[in-house]
Amino acid sequence: MAKKVCVVGVGLTKFGEHWDRGFRELAIEAGVKAIEDAGISGKDIDAMYIGNMSGGRFIGQEHIASLIAGELGLNIPSTRVEAACASGGLAVRQAYLAVLSGKHDIVLVGGVEKMTDLSTADVTTTLAGAADQEWEGYYGATFPGLYALMARRHMYEYGTTREQLALVAVKNHENATKNPIAQYPFRITVEDVINSTPVAEPLNLLDCSPITDGAAAVIVCSEEVAKKLTDKLVYIAGSGHATDTLALHDRESLTEIKATRLAAKMAYEEAGIRPRDVDVAEVHDCFTIAEIMAIEDLGFVEKGKGGKFVEDGETKLDGSIPVNTSGGLKACGHPVGATGVKQISEIVLQLRGEAGERQVKDARIGLAHNVGGSGATAVVHILERGW
Amino acid sequence: MAKKVCVVGVGLTKFGEHWDRGFRELAIEAGVKAIEDAGISGKDIDAMYIGNMSGGRFIGQEHIASLIAGELGLNIPSTRVEAACASGGLAVRQAYLAVLSGKHDIVLVGGVEKMTDLSTADVTTTLAGAADQEWEGYYGATFPGLYALMARRHMYEYGTTREQLALVAVKNHENATKNPIAQYPFRITVEDVINSTPVAEPLNLLDCSPITDGAAAVIVCSEEVAKKLTDKLVYIAGSGHATDTLALHDRESLTEIKATRLAAKMAYEEAGIRPRDVDVAEVHDCFTIAEIMAIEDLGFVEKGKGGKFVEDGETKLDGSIPVNTSGGLKACGHPVGATGVKQISEIVLQLRGEAGERQVKDARIGLAHNVGGSGATAVVHILERGW
Secondary structure: OOOOEEEEEEEEOOOEOOOOOOHHHHHHHHHHHHHHHHOOOHHHOOEEEEEOOOHHHHOOOOOHHHHHHHHOOOOOOEEEEEEOEOHHHHHHHHHHHHHHOOOOOEEEEEEEEOOOOOOHHHHHHHHHOOOOOOOOHHHOOOHHHHHHHHHHHHHHHHOOOHHHHHHHHHHHHHHHOOOOOOOOOOOOOHHHHHHOOEEEOOEEHHHEOOOOEEEEEEEEEEHHHHHHHOOOOEEEEEEEEEEOOOOHHHOOOOOOOHHHHHHHHHHHHHHOOOHHHOOEEEOOOOEHHHHHHHHHHOOOOOOOOHHHHHHOOOOOOOOOOOEOOOOHHHHHOOOHHHHHHHHHHHHHHHHOOOOHHHOOOOOOEEEEEEEEOOOOEEEEEEEEEOO | OOOOEEEEEEEEOOOEOOOOOOHHHHHHHHHHHHHHHHOOOHHHOOEEEEEOOOHHHHOOOOOHHHHHHHHOOOOOOEEEEEEOEOHHHHHHHHHHHHHHOOOOOEEEEEEEEOOOOOOHHHHHHHHHOOOOOOOOHHHOOOHHHHHHHHHHHHHHHHOOOHHHHHHHHHHHHHHHOOOOOOOOOOOOOHHHHHHOOEEEOOEEHHHEOOOOEEEEEEEEEEHHHHHHHOOOOEEEEEEEEEEOOOOHHHOOOOOOOHHHHHHHHHHHHHHOOOHHHOOEEEOOOOEHHHHHHHHHHOOOOOOOOHHHHHHOOOOOOOOOOOEOOOOHHHHHOOOHHHHHHHHHHHHHHHHOOOOHHHOOOOOOEEEEEEEEOOOOEEEEEEEEEOO
């Protein structure tokens, strides 16, 4: 299929603990920045999609999409999309479909989450709502616990080592030092990770993505509109979305996210490319093991060899396929509903050559991979330079 | 624009207090019924949209769309859409856009809410999340309170009477006696309404829609697919969606839902019809005043004359424009995420001539109107018989 949809603007808040700012302020900052980056006016936007996981429990607020449209002074169609931590990527996909439908030309996609208004325990409980509440949550399973099961099995089946897991976090923190919006822009060592507080063995504190406030926005539009706005066209060349059971015990495998494999297949086929064609990727590293499974399931490396691939430095900024140049969820931060939109923003910056110190040289094709829960949703987008 | 998208199957659970059944059982029952009604198999479905307002707070469960896909044994794209009480109608619109995009052919739309697992006080607090939490909820405003403000102003500006409000509930309960899924299929009188427990003056208990468990599903598909399945084509002839500020104090008017007016305009223009062409309508009667405002804002009657229109019996089953033949939110029940999908189901049944005792004679064009919160979202669909 011919490429028809573009991304023409990106906007990001700083990721971190915004004690002094509210949900709506964060959303508006990112939205206005994206509008300015695209060189359009708010009045040009004809629809909005907002990714948000749990406004109801984090801030007592549902009906998020109308809230943000109202704050922007717009009466346009505005739709909240939720798929746990994949809410942002899924909002981008809905905007893509809306433009393809011919009903909308210029769509603002926002992702936003305000997580630090609750205690850490309440945040963990809220996040567990992304897993199967009746079969996992009520029995005490938390997300670190579920990913720990996957990590153990991956180590058992493929010989993945504790050090290899740690190296994912080390790399992502290194990348974060080059990203002005990152929550944790400092370096850590393998020893730091291995000696950090145990959370759910084998995962320690520094294997886990943090609790974050933040927002991201992108402008998605038809190729026709994009050509009037810029010479640097960034196309959405492929979009994939797949699901799996919420509960881990119902899955076929503990060492693969099947939804990622299916969503990637859909996106690669639509874009007409193979995994080896990807120059830069943002993948869903909610835990270190998640990044290792992601690079395998996305086809960057054979199943079971992800740990070694990381150890060999292939996913570093100067490696064969730089992964999570933004710092990833681990070090850039993980405001759950915003993450998928931030991933798209990072890829757009890379393709436009605007990623500063973390720029991947001559990146032409980028991939963004967003996961919900322990893998019950995966959304994969492939973006491509048009010049 | 040519009509291209059809509804080929509908499925409904009984609406009521389902103490013996869970969220997922309700969703699956409605989904399977819609699949059977369409004469397809689950494997034919290539995407799903689920309307749900507040699974996170009602049952501790987010990530609803993957949950339901997983329960059906499908790995297909499945997306939750939330816009408070308009979540269901908005899910139908997203399915409509997805089919128009060319990326999906057969889409299952579900709406589901399990509300009775919480206390009434907690339900009221959760529902207040559809209003502006910072500017309304934290100051104690509830939904009956917000609609009471609108009712008072409507009475002041247009002379709408207490009896006229009550007559909306009386009519909808009468219709519910003819609907096998209705929560409250019994008759009430104007005196019953006026003498029922005050909730927020002038609104009494019998002016308010109830707390309900329930699910509804419809199958949305391309015209091409529909023609292979049935001779009785029901087209989505028009779809409109608009938003407004969450907070009532920011609106231009207290006696009009601007989002309804805008969404209706969009839907009428797309369908190429006028309000007078509508043969049967389901409108959002979360409170009796809401139905009076709806029939005005949808253009069935001049602004301010809705009360008289109801009094004259024009909206009864044998009136000039039968409204809420299902019993409406008031008497059929209001499982918030399911309501918008149930409205579409009711219109499809009416257009197919399958509405039993409540059948509107020779209904050719139907309208469904779904509102979120106190009017910050409105979704309007126009359905049309193709034979």
